Amino acid sequence: MPGSTLLISSLQNPRVKTVVSLRQRPHRDETGLMIVEGYREIKRALDNRHLPAALYYCPSLFLGSNEPALIERCRQAGAEVFECALPVFAKMSYRDRPEGLLAVAPQVRRSLADISLPDNPLLVVAESIEKPGNLGTMLRSADAAGVHALIVCDRCTDISNPNVVRASIGTLFALPVAEASSADTLTWLRSNRIQILAATPHAEHDYYDVDLRRGTALVVGTEQYGLSPMWMDAADLKVRIPMLGQADSLNVAAATTILLYEAVCQRRRASSP
Numbered sequence: 189m190p191g192s193t194l195l196i197s198s199l200q201n202p203r204v205k206t207v208v209s210l211r212q213r214p215h216r217d218e219t220g221l222m223i224v225e226g227y228r229e230i231k232r233a234l235d236n237r238h239l240p241a242a243l244y245y246c247p248s249l250f251l252g253s254n255e256p257a258l259i260e261r262c263r264q265a266g267a268e269v270f271e272c273a274l275p276v277f278a279k280m281s282y283r284d285r286p287e288g289l290l291a292v293a294p295q296v297r298r299s300l301a302d303i304s305l306p307d308n309p310l311l312v313v314a315e316s317i318e319k320p321g322n323l324g325t326m327l328r329s330a331d332a333a334g335v336h337a338l339i340v341c342d343r344c345t346d347i348s349n350p351n352v353v354r355a356s357i358g359t360l361f362a363l364p365v366a367e368a369s370s371a372d373t374l375t376w377l378r379s380n381r382i383q384i385l386a387a388t389p390h391a392e393h394d395y396y397d398v399d400l401r402r403g404t405a406l407v408v409g410t411e412q413y414g415l416s417p418m419w420m421d422a423a424d425l426k427v428r429i430p431m432l433g434q435a436d437s438l439n440v441a442a443a444t445t446i447l448l449y450e451a452v453c454q455r456r457r458a459s460s461p
Contacts, residue, residue, distance in 0.1 A: 324355020
């Protein structure tokens with residue numbers, strides 16, 4: 189590789205221990221750092237000016253020919269770059285099939301005050317989501333649907349969890365994501381005159397029968413219990429997703445995607461000549 193590269197060949201290297209420790213939330217919170225593993229994830233971080241502090245790579249695990257250019261981008265962005273022996277990289281990686289690229293970067297940290305809203309924004313509010321894979325998938329769907337921000341309330345899993353980054357395919361870095369309490373988020377939504385949409389099997393209206401063209405926050409809750417009473421009481425719109433088979437509910441990420449694309453369809457129809 190061009191430029192300055194250091195080689196890590198020992199499993200006892202303290203950097204290996206540091207990277208492995210970042211799989212645990214207390215260490216992430218203590219250091220303010222996170223793991224970003226994989227070509228697409230690191231590239232999206234760079235594309236959105238979320239710059240890594242360090243990059244670790246193992247050429248024998250590369251899947252293509254684009255990796256050297258990405259490594260050089262990280263180096264030019266100021267990251268320390270380390271080549272790793274295969275056993276070293278295997279110990280640091282949390283993936284079953286590592287791609288030979290792993291970065292350590294600052295955590296994504298935004299508050300409600302950091303969010304800039306356009307007219308009639310489309311937002312997602314995720315209350316107490318427990319599974320990193322669900323939160324990551326919701327981020328991916330929100331990015332695909334052009335959502336203007338995603339707010340994580342009363343977090344159970346943190347957005348810096350490596351599996352959130354992985355499931356989001358790096359869209360965590362492309363979408364404005366903030367963390368706040370439910371109470372503060374509700375106050376913020378009201379002050380910005382954003383209607384609150386909640387999905388519940390007991391609603392009278394199907395999700396495609398309500399107007400989602402104005403500023404709307406889709407609020408979704410925990411996988412097991414759904415939304416808290418506070419959000420259900422605050423909802424301006426309560427809708428149901430028709431369940432025509434034997435299942436009585438959808439995965440929270442799947443339900444989020446369906447509701448978001450109904451908003452997308454309504455808004456595109458409204459803007460068509």
